[in-house]
Amino acid sequence: MWPNHSLLDLLHIEHPIVQSPMAGAQDSELAIAVARAGGLGSLACAMLSPDQIREQVALFRQAVSAPINLNFFCHEDLRLEQEALQEWRLRLMPYYQEYGLDPNQELPKAARAPFSPVHAELVEAIRPEVVSFHFGLPTADLVERVKKSGALVMSSATTTAEAVWLQEHGADIIIAQGVEAGGHRGMFLDNKVHTQVGTLSLVPQIADAVSIPVIAAGGIADGRGIAAALALGACAAQIGTAYLFCPESKISPLHREALGQSRSDGTALTNLFSGRPARSIRTRLMDEIGPLSDSAPVFPHAGSALSPLRIEAEKQGRSEFTSLWSGQSAALGRALPAEQLTLVLAQEAQGVCKRLGLAGATHAPLDQP
Known part of the structure; x- marks a missing residue:
């Protein structure tokens, strides 16, 4: 059904769609909806207390039998x-x-608190299938604890150099975050905003530079973007802004209004x-x-x-x-329930893959709920 099965096989999910973790804009409700549709649901933990993380993961586990991605910041805590x-x-x-x-x-x-030994202990207790990081990786001992818990480690790279660094320091999966992406840039090796790279250029260069799976992120809001990411060498697409239009997102009415006029x-x-x-x-x-x-x-x-x-x-x-x-493709957003949107995105992407003749895209399109 899909030209690249590496992430699907690792996580036993149906579609190469990762819901971007968005601190302050979502809770487990959005992650549950995406997981029900066969994508990877994510929970942004950078602004949650340990008790809140436990509560949200419990709600997810009660609602759906699927992998979950817990996302943390690992910035240097500067005074x-x-x-x-x-x-x-x-x-x-x-x-x-x-x-x-x-x-x-x-x-x-x-x-916003960076990943700490307290969070590592929490991961060891909760045992999520995926733990992802923004702004690089935490210290080597904390990465090792996460991996020993059984979780796959993902992190964002905004340059090829960052992707290579992440692979060398224990990441199992790279998120290639193009400059089109909404929210915080994951940059961590330098702070040169003016040299940040677009998704179309970044994904194939990172895919060529590392030997681990690559997820494309940035400016992807419909099936065309997902198919393009797969054609460029990604195993999946991470989508954020498109999910902000869904009723499950927790953004303010003012934010929702601004997105609608983007x-x-x-x-x-x-x-x-x-x-x-x-x-x-x-x-x-x-x-x-x-x-x-x-x-x-x-x-x-x-x-x-x-x-x-x-x-x-x-x-x-x-x-x-x-x-x-907001990312640069907000104008493509659709106010659909998140489960339905995930299935529509998968259906669209399969159709484009089939028209492009990408390997494996030969099955009938998905039924919408």
Whole structure:
């Protein structure tokens, strides 16, 4: 049915579709729906406590018999320097004044924690089939603990050099994250945003450079994109933004509205919301300050000073200080239930594979629910 079965055989799933883990935008409900349709459901854990992770995985296990991917950040936990915070506060001062907010008010702490021994212990207890990482890999001892638990290790690469590094340091599967992808860039060997690579170029180069399976990510929102990824040497496609349109996603009404109005040039890479480059729908803040600013504090602390502004603006129905994560293909999005969307994507991809004569794509299309 599919030209590449490597991921399907490893995980015993039906379709080469991986639901992207999206912190703050989903819970187990989306992962369950994708898994029911035969894809790989993922749970974003970077903003969840250990108890919340246990609860969400339990809900998944109760609902469906399928593999699950638990995703963690593994960034260096850098200390926020007060001088940097003051510079950022000063840059945001005009907006605080506009909204009548106290610029010196106490700020919330950043909520994204890197993978730690506590998380490794959790993985050992839960025993997920897949553990994926963003921003490289954790320390070698933690990677070894994850692998000994029986989980496959995946991580994102934004360059060929990163993919080779990941393979050399224990990754079992590479996610080739093209620059079109929404949300945070997984870059970790350097911070050169201007040299980031598109999916169409990145996937075949990584596939040629490593000997482990490669999953394509970035700008893939329909069956044409999935088939293209498979033709380029990927074993599957990871899809994020397309699933934000589904009723199972937990994005705000403002985010959903912005996605519905998206266009091909409507996003940009920005570090304003977190301190790391990430692709968002353009907002007033991004347009006025510039999407990338040296004033933004280190990840994940940039968002703390924006939080009061975001909350106040959202009360007024405005998203000018809200991170509206989105890939470049949001205009292709469809507001379907996630299980149905997964089957539609698989059906479309099979049709394109068959027309292209890709090996194995000879079976009848799937029935939709």
